[in-house]
Amino acid sequence: MPSRGDLELIAGIVESSSRVLDIGCGDGLLLDLLAKRRGVDGRGLEISQAGVNACVARGLSVIQGDADHDLVNYPDDTFDYVILSQTIQATHRPAEVLQQMLRIGKRAIVSFPNFGHWRVRLYLMYAGRMPVTRSLPDSWHTTANIHFCTIRDFTALCEDQRWHITQALALKSDGSRAGPVGGWANMLAPQALFVLERV
Amino acid sequence: MAQEAIQQSGQKFGQEAVFEASEPLALDCGVSLHPFTIAYQTYGSLNKDRSNAVLICHALTGDQYAAAPHPITGNPGWWRFVVGPDLPVDTDRFFVICANVLGGCMGTTGPTSINPETGKAYGLSFPVITIRDMVRAQAMLIDHLNIQSLFCVIGGSMGGMQVLQWAANYPERVFSAIPIATSARHSAQNIAFHEVGRQAIMADPDWRQGNYLEDNTHPAKGLAVARMAAHITYLSEPALHNKFGRDLQDRKEITYGFDADFQIESYLRHQGSRFVDRFDANSYLYITRAMDYFDLPADHNNVLATAFRGTETRFCVVSFTSDWLFPTGDSRQIVQALNAVGSNVSFVEIESDKGHDAFLLDEPEMFTTLRGFIAAAAHRRGLQERDFQGEVSK
Numbered sequence: 224m225p226s227r228g229d230l231e232l233i234a235g236i237v238e239s240s241s242r243v244l245d246i247g248c249g250d251g252l253l254l255d256l257l258a259k260r261r262g263v264d265g266r267g268l269e270i271s272q273a274g275v276n277a278c279v280a281r282g283l284s285v286i287q288g289d290a291d292h293d294l295v296n297y298p299d300d301t302f303d304y305v306i307l308s309q310t311i312q313a314t315h316r317p318a319e320v321l322q323q324m325l326r327i328g329k330r331a332i333v334s335f336p337n338f339g340h341w342r343v344r345l346y347l348m349y350a351g352r353m354p355v356t357r358s359l360p361d362s363w364h365t366t367a368n369i370h371f372c373t374i375r376d377f378t379a380l381c382e383d384q385r386w387h388i389t390q391a392l393a394l395k396s397d398g399s400r401a402g403p404v405g406g407w408a409n410m411l412a413p414q415a416l417f418v419l420e421r422v
Numbered sequence: 423m424a425q426e427a428i429q430q431s432g433q434k435f436g437q438e439a440v441f442e443a444s445e446p447l448a449l450d451c452g453v454s455l456h457p458f459t460i461a462y463q464t465y466g467s468l469n470k471d472r473s474n475a476v477l478i479c480h481a482l483t484g485d486q487y488a489a490a491p492h493p494i495t496g497n498p499g500w501w502r503f504v505v506g507p508d509l510p511v512d513t514d515r516f517f518v519i520c521a522n523v524l525g526g527c528m529g530t531t532g533p534t535s536i537n538p539e540t541g542k543a544y545g546l547s548f549p550v551i552t553i554r555d556m557v558r559a560q561a562m563l564i565d566h567l568n569i570q571s572l573f574c575v576i577g578g579s580m581g582g583m584q585v586l587q588w589a590a591n592y593p594e595r596v597f598s599a600i601p602i603a604t605s606a607r608h609s610a611q612n613i614a615f616h617e618v619g620r621q622a623i624m625a626d627p628d629w630r631q632g633n634y635l636e637d638n639t640h641p642a643k644g645l646a647v648a649r650m651a652a653h654i655t656y657l658s659e660p661a662l663h664n665k666f667g668r669d670l671q672d673r674k675e676i677t678y679g680f681d682a683d684f685q686i687e688s689y690l691r692h693q694g695s696r697f698v699d700r701f702d703a704n705s706y707l708y709i710t711r712a713m714d715y716f717d718l719p720a721d722h723n724n725v726l727a728t729a730f731r732g733t734e735t736r737f738c739v740v741s742f743t744s745d746w747l748f749p750t751g752d753s754r755q756i757v758q759a760l761n762a763v764g765s766n767v768s769f770v771e772i773e774s775d776k777g778h779d780a781f782l783l784d785e786p787e788m789f790t791t792l793r794g795f796i797a798a799a800a801h802r803r804g805l806q807e808r809d810f811q812g813e814v815s816k
Contacts, residue, residue: 242764266761272773272787279738279768280794282801286757286769296758 227252228398229308229334229416234260236332236390236418241303244268244328246290246320247310251278258283266302268293291315294323302328309414311335312368318380325386325421334394334416339373339409357396358413374409381419390418435506436463436490436499440529441563447524448558453549457538460563461529462486462521465505466513468569473597474805475569476511477560478520479577479584481782482709483649483701485528488520489513494700503784510792515800516573523584524559525551525709527702534635534702544704546632551708553580553716557587564595571595573803574796578602578781579748580709583716586756589737590718590729598736598799600792602781603745605752606718606726606759612747615655616710619648623703632704645703646694653693658744658777662686726759733760736802737767738795740781740788747778768795 230253237243239261245254248267251274257263267285269275278285286293290307291314305328307320312335314320324331336358337343346354353363361368372380374393381388391404393412401412408415439462446456463486468475478488478501485492489499489506505511505518522530525548533548540547564572575588575596582604589599605612623629626644630637654662666686670676673683682688722728737760741753750771760767772787774780781788 272770275768275770276787276790276794279770279791280798282798284736284766284768286761286767287771288769296754296761298762301761301764 227309229394229414230256230398232392232394232398232400232416233257233306233308233332233334237261237263237304237306240264242266242301243304243306244297244302245306245308246294246324247307247313248278248283248285249274251281251283251285253306253308254278254283254285255281290320294320294327297323297327299326300329304328304330304332306332308332308334309336312371314370317370317372318384321380321386321419322384325419329420330389331386331419332416333377333419334398334414335372335377336368337374337393337409337412337415338371339375340413341410342413344410356413374404374412374415377415377417378404381417385422387420387422388417389420390416392416434490436465436487438463438490441521441566443559443562443566445562447555447562449549449555450552451550455524455531455549458524458531458535458559459529460521460524460531460559462519462563463488463490464520465489465518466516468517468567469805472569473571473573473803474516474800475564475567475572476516476518476574476576477564477572477588478505478511478518479560479575479581479588480520480523481577481579481581482652482713483697483706484581485526486520486522487528489518492700495696500782503789504792510789510796511574511576512796515805519563519567521560521563523580523709524556525705525712527705530559532702533632533704533708543635545635546704548704548708550715551712553583553587553712554591556712557584557591560584560588561592561595571597573805574598574600574799576600576602576792577604579604579778580713582748583608583713583718586718586729587716589733589735590721593730593733593735596735597803598738598795600738600740600795601753601756602740602788603742603748603753603778604756605716605748606729606756607720608713608716609752612655613714615652615747616714618651620707620710622647622651623707626703629703632707634703640698641703642695642698645698645701645706646691648703648706649697649701650690650694653690655747656777656779658746658775660744660775661777664775665689726755727762730760730765731763733763733765735765736795736799737765738791739767739769740791741769741771742774742776742778742780742785743771744775745778745780 254265305324343354393401393408394414396413446454488501522528525532582601585601623644626641628639629641719726741750
């Protein structure tokens with residue numbers, strides 16, 4: 224598993240006592256962190272039974288479900304932040320998922336592996352095979368990831384959809400902050416983190 | 423299992439009690455029921471601040487014997503996998519209450535009870551009851567036990583309906599709620615199945631317009647058919663296939679007749695005949711009707727979310743993949759309503775091929791969910807292990 228330093232970063236971004244939905248919350252690591260450190264009123268959505276059970280056992284309020292189908296059921300403006308960390312590449316309709324996130328929350332926080340990273344480019348170029356890296360640890364036939372994007376792709380989508388990017392960070396492979404997105408980030412950052420708002 | 427050890431050692435597990443209400447019970451149909459009694463069982467002990475009470479709501483054909491052996495059949499309690507020492511509803515930690523529902527036939531006032539005005543069994547003169555009436559009666563019992571707020575209300579199927587009704591009517595009295603394999607409104611399909619069961623009972627000549635107790639007859643055939651039809655709906659096709667397939671019963675070839683050639687036939691006949699010994703036909707009519715009438719959204723301008731507005735109750739909704747009587751979609755509607763009012767809700771759909779009955783069976787995934795949710799809720803309520811040290815160490 225790639226290191227989840229992005230969770231620390233997200234915990235630094237989320238304001239205290241806000242209302243948060245974590246989509247694809249796994250075993251509840253981030254929600255737990257947000258509750259303990261930020262006093263956040265958190266909710267989760269998770270597809271796996273094991274993940275939901277782990278969350279429920281931690282005392283978190285988590286619903287078993289699927290980001291592609293279930294976000295429509297949340298009313299508008301229910302949350303201050305809707306978080307999608309390391310999950311967007313596994314959704315069937317990423318743009319619709321982001322649209323829903325910005326409908327039900329004031330802000331969306333999205334972190335994802337950057338397919339534009341030089342290692343990925345080199346891997347494909349020299350090995351001629353789908354890249355397997357620390358951020359993308361699965362082979363093409365076992366991966367849940369179906370919609371890879373690069374930092375530039377993601378930025379272009381936000382511009383197309385007129386979502387306002389309030390923060391864009393390049394992350395190191397352990398998920399910690401490398402610097403702002405810009406310059407060579409699309410080539411150098413293995414991961415990225417964006418904070419979006421509706422315009 | 424600790425509970426089995428208790429039962430094998432001959433120790434009595436569970437306390438039997440009867441509550442005789444001093445106040446009349448105002449029913450939805452406009453009638454006031456008085457006197458009335460509730461028969462119930464308790465397990466474990468109430469803590470000092472009376473904050474560790476768990477109310478278990480039973481399903482249509484269940485009763486108060488959730489963990490203790492049934493006095494008529496001798497079978498172990500219907501929720502023996504869930505309620506007991508060290509089990510998900512841990513009787514070493516919690517004070518567990520399970521009452522026979524209003525309209526039932528195991529000691530709570532119902533159609534078999536004596537109508538004080540006539541001196542005879544109520545029969546069909548018993549007023550038609552609703553799930554809300556059942557819950558109102560339970561609330562009187564909880565008042566009587568001097569419990570302000572229940573730590574948890576939990577139940578499956580019709581029990582789950584009661585859980586939802588509790589949470590809607592007495593949100594401040596329900597700290598956490600676990601509705602399992604249930605729905606906020608009984609579906610047309612389920613009403614249809616119930617009608618088949620009721621018609622089977624009423625078509626039995628021994629039913630005598632509901633006066634069989636007076637006439638000293640017993641509509642056993644009709645009640646057995648009702649149970650057989652219902653029992654099929656509690657299972658799933660894969661469960662039936664795996665258990666019986668087309669296997670023949672005690673024979674090598676079909677008989678070209680109407681004996682129970684197939685194992686599934688003799689199984690259903692056995693289920694039907696066993697049921698009539700412990701259940702009353704009129705109770706079956708009344709309780710199925712109560713389920714049919716259950717429509718929580720209708721009580722709130724058809725918006726279920728309104729029923730839970732402002733709730734602080736922590737919910738854990740559970741459904742099973744193969745349950746076609748109360749399918750996952752029904753649970754999702756509850757979850758969506760709870761989401762809409764921003765409540766604390768968790769939801770798990772458990773992978774099982776056992777159908778609706780899964781909640782009564784050995785389902786480790788369900789136990790894991792219950793354990794986790796209950797432990798976390800207990801922690802939130804400040805029910806720490808130390809509160810129970812006296813109980814645990816003995």
